[in-house]
Amino acid sequence: MLRPVVAGVDGSPESLAATEWAAREALRRELPLHLVHASNWGPRSSTTDPASVVRRHLGRGVLRKAEEHLVRACPGVRLTDELVEGPATAALLAASNQAELMVLGSRGLSGFTGFVIGSVAQGIAARATRPVVLVQAGEEAEDEHRLDQDGRPSVRTGYQDIVLGLDLNDPSDEVIGFALETARVRGARLRVMHALSSPSLLSLGPGEIGLESAPERAEEWRGFLEAVLQVWRDKYPGVDVEATVVEDRAATRLVHASSGAGLIVVGRRRHERRVGPHAGPVTHALVHHAHCPVAVVSHD
Template sequence: MKNHVTAGVDGSPESRAAARWAAREAVLRQVPLRLVHAVDWPLDPVVPGIGRQDVDRWADQALAEAAQELHRRHPQLEVTTRCPTGRPAAALAAEAADASLLVLGSRALGGVVGFLIGSVAMSTVIATDTPVVLVRVADDPDGPGTGDGAEIVVGVDIHEAGDRVLAFAFEEAERRGCPLRAVHGWKMPAAYTYVPFFDPENERDIGRSVAHMVDDMLLPWRHKFPEVEVTSNVFMGSAGERLVHASHGAGLVVVGRRLRRSPLGVHLGPVAHAVLHHAAAPVAVVAHG
């Protein structure tokens, strides 16, 4: 059973913020926290004067310092550490296999808005089926502007089986006792591009139909989580842009990632890609079929 939260730790300010966020999440879920530092050896390119013992010592120190800090903040939380050897993305994905959630740090763009997604974080996101949350220093739960009760925003796609995405979002909202906002963007069918005299009423009819489909998609989840206050935001336009806009002031943004592989390998869709690079809140990426 997946009964713990895992956080990647490398001693950076971003990873410390991620560890604090993960600790708060583990307390909410009432599960242990596992801190992981992946040691990539041999170093490539090789760093002169640094041996294996130096790397291991530095990794152990980073883990110990993070664990000690979290013990002080959350004395009741069980914290364990692991230091696997291997490429960081592969090692973190392997560690996430038996976790309910993986939390990683990411650098911010423009001070407090947006993410700078490094190769390790991006590779890890697409290498695991476990939900992954990306956190910046600005998202530190003990930092300014991170009050409890902020709404959770979830991207909804009526064309995909999004049960895993909605389950994650509703469960998070229930744990936190916060509102949930579902966002869906739609576009006019391509054929309408060639219609010389377009009736605006058609657009309104399609918009109403899409809104009904979103409501139908949310209905069973409203019944399952009656305590969660849910609103929906359906509009014509880019879902990625609207989710990024909604991320300002949100406690978490939840987006889906398809599990299907393309001939070029696994990749993120345009909505998840936009949110990961521009959101102003922590982002959870949930893989779905």
């Protein structure tokens, strides 16, 4: 049985942008789209409680509005919906377990570049076992494509690059595979980037030599990156894969790269324990400052 693309819906403009992105992705992957609205029910709520009846009615209205929007924006997408009882984070996490990928909207912050996601989206991105895509408010179909000859957004041009931030100290097959499949269904180029931090005297082990020049270090890591990617180039011969090693902070370089990308993909260790609903410093920087949607892919 095929896993659907799942989108969380709460009735906000941000979630409508996310559901539209999810619908386009479902069409590209030839998958159904499942919309989920979660009401934050109290522990003692009953199905006959007047407040519960109102919440169900409002929730159905939220789903109906999203479906009507998608019928106009993305005709042809196969739609199902679900009204889920319980706290939003727990309900959406449960839904994400059955998803090919989960798509959630961002919470815009007027006057600032980038976006700030709410606690629900943060908790899901930090804990989900399936890929989670976080979509900015205002994201439209044209934003996934290259500019036309007049320098204007257009769905008639090819797709923008997919950018993968890959940690070569922990190169996950799940993360690389997701990024390549995403690029394949778009016919887009995949840019794989590893950020190389400068060594310090404190980071050198016994007997290590810290006099290797930056170009030599970058070339050594570039060779390692090419070796990691070779098997994937063989699996995806139709995808143009560009590999880059840069000497910079990963968060800084990936945020910069996001301005010319259709999607940024990063990994997160599935069993890594963190304090609070955070998915790591690089992901934290991206979800606050990236100029395109961000995919967080968990891995062992």
